[in-house]
Amino acid sequence: MKTLQQNDINFICELNAPCFQALSPDEVQLVKSSRTQVQxxxxxxxxxxxTFASYVMFVVDGLAIQYVESDLTKNYNLRIIQPGEFIGLSSVFSANTFSYSSVAITDCHVFLVEKTAIAQIISSNGIFGLSLIKRYSEQNVNLYDIIRKVLYKQMNGRMAxxxxxxxxxxxxxxxIFQILTRKDLADFAGISTESAVKLLKTLEKDHILELNGKDINILDELKLTEICKHG
Amino acid sequence: MKTLQQNDINFICELNAPCFQALSPDEVQLVKSSRTQVQxxxxxxxxxxxTFASYVMFVVDGLAIQYVESDLTKNYNLRIIQPGEFIGLSSVFSANTFSYSSVAITDCHVFLVEKTAIAQIISSNGIFGLSLIKRYSEQNVNLYDIIRKVLYKQMNGRMAxxxxxxxxxxxxxxxIFQILTRKDLADFAGISTESAVKLLKTLEKDHILELNGKDINILDELKLTEICKHG
DNA sequence: TAAAAAAGTTGATGTATATCAATTTAAACA
DNA sequence: TGTTTAAATTGATATACATCAACTTTTTTA
Known part of the structure; x- marks a missing residue:
């Protein structure tokens, strides 16, 4: 477990999260004081x-998968969360419970900011609010795309x-591919693991990609894009 | 086509959209001046x-269906938009194009507000920003629920x-039911029109609902809720 | 009000994809 | 380093729905 200097964190935040740049020194202090670091x-x-969500997470380092769960044991992977991104923005100001799960696929360094602090800053700093709204807006567009994918695409297109x-x-x-299992891949496509395996083999036979153990090399991105669109 | 007095509109807005109450007189003026009324x-x-989205819509009167389209002729209905609600918030600050369609199912009175005006108010008025963020947050939670519904539920549960x-x-x-066609219902459930018809007949035979022409009376809401959860 | 178009209905058929079962390979562990 | 556990693979089977086709009823329109 690596330890981080205060300065490192500030640097990383400023670098990856443009929204933090709009904060006044007072507001920066407020974030700092209501922040908890977690590894x-x-x-x-x-x-x-x-589960109950009274805070927003900000990923400083590491990768995670965001996914939704069914009542049973099925997951659907929505995205890979990278450093500089928030987790939990989506529901913190309404439902108070997380509407999705997320799991670390590498060790992750994260800090938690209380939603009261975020709300306070939004109230006092419109620029910060606007930059958050842009994030919400992007996420919304993304979710609509996901709904379309899930509704209208079939196996081949989803996998592509x-x-x-x-x-x-x-x-x-x-x-990244070595980190992910076939089940992870299947859950990104929203299909069964067995179907994912079969599709990968077919794509390999068609020289669209190359399977080296768990690693995958895309050989024909154009064809894959074609499958994604019309497959 | 009925004409509305300026005062009516103000009244309706204040009544249904709490976020507008946070505006200063200057900001109200800004909204008014950048507003276009459409019937x-x-x-x-x-x-x-x-299509290009440079504005947000605010529904004053009437009902509309919000839906996503596939490339072909398939639609999926997301929700019924009621007076006091916004249309187009989701994408206006990122994609600049609408990520969904919407169609009036009764005559609708709407006003359009330029996104530049909205952005300006958010920047200067944090409380207004926060109230918008709450709307975004709600919409997000809703979209996650929809994703789960589409992924994990089958016919019976979706229809219920x-x-x-x-x-x-x-x-x-x-x-409301008389306004909607069987296809509309099917598109809300994300199933084929034929399947929707068959399901309705089955539900009628099981005394869970009653079909009077196009109108539908739910007789056993508990059982329907049960089907919704575990069907 | 008649004719045309759209919506609703029903049963028969087709299909994409999950599930199951059985085996092989790779990773974790003690 | 052998043993256990998990992941990957493959073909055979099952199924939830869509699609199709043919018909009836309702709504629209000329």
Whole structure:
């Protein structure tokens, strides 16, 4: 477990979260004072769907998967959460419970900010509020896209979309595919693990990608994009 | 087409949209000046998925359905928009295009407010920003619920949920079921029209509801709720 | 008010994809 | 380093729904 200097945190925040730049020194102090730092191990849940949410999480370091759960044992993966992003914004000002779960896929360094502090800053600082609203707006658009994907696309298109999404963050995190299991991939596509395996094999046979153990190399991104759109 | 007095509009807005109460006289003036009133006929599209969105709509009077479209001719109905609600908040501060369509199911009186005016007010008035964020937050929670419904529920449960949702607004709008076609109902449940018809007949045979032409009377709300949860 | 169009209804057929079962491979552990 | 546990793989089977087709009823329109 690595320890972080106060300065590091400030630096990282300023770097990745433009919204924090709008804060006055007083407001920065308010965030600092109502903040708790937490270290999560790979496999730990950062949030659990349905539990009480009085705070927002800000990811300083590490990767996590955000997903929704059914009553049973089925998950659907929504996105990979990267450093500089918030977790729990979506429900903190209405439902008071997390509407999704998230799990660390690498060790994660996170800090929690009480929602009262966030609310106070929004009230006093419109620029900060506006930048948060932009985040909400983006998330909304994303959720509508997900609804369309889930409703209208079938296996091949979903799998292609999942692969392209993950491949998009591979430059930044080259071992991303090695971290993910076939079940993780299947849950991103919203299909069964067995179907995911079969699809991957088919895509390999068609020279669209290459399977090296758990790693995946996209060979024909154009064709995959085509499948994503019309498959 | 009925004409509305300026005072009526103010009254209705104040009544239904608490967020407007936080505005200063200057800000109210700003909204007024950047506002356009529009009258839509039953069947008209208020928004069309993918088109440019430089404004937010505020529904003063009438009902509309919000829905997402596939590339082809399939729709999925998300909600019924009632007076006092916004349309287009979700994407106006990020994508600049509407991420969903909406269609008037009764004549609708709406006013459009330029997003620049909204943004300006958010910047200067944190309380207004916070009240908008609460709306975003609610919408987000709603979208997560929809994703779960679409992913994890099957026919019976979806139909039950759709019926309960619409039945919920029946006290306020008693002719709501008469306005909606079987296709509309099917699109709320995300199933085919034929399946919707068959399900309704089965529910009638089981004395859970009563079909009077287009009107639907829920007889056994408890059982329907049970189906919604575990069906 | 007749004719045309749209909406509603019903049963028969097709299909995408999950589930199941059985095996192999890889990872975790003691 | 062997043993246990978890993940990956493969083909066979099951099923929830959509789609199709044919018909009836209702609504619209000319």
């Amino acid at each position: 999560f191990r790979k496999g730990d849940n950062l949030t659990k769907q349905g 979309e999942a692969l392209l999404y993950i491949n998009n963050i591979k430059p930044k995190y080259p071992d | 839509f006929r039953k069947g008209d599209n208020l928004t069309k998925q993918g 949920e759709a019926l309960l949702y619409i039945n919920n607004i029946k006290p306020k709008y008693p002719d």
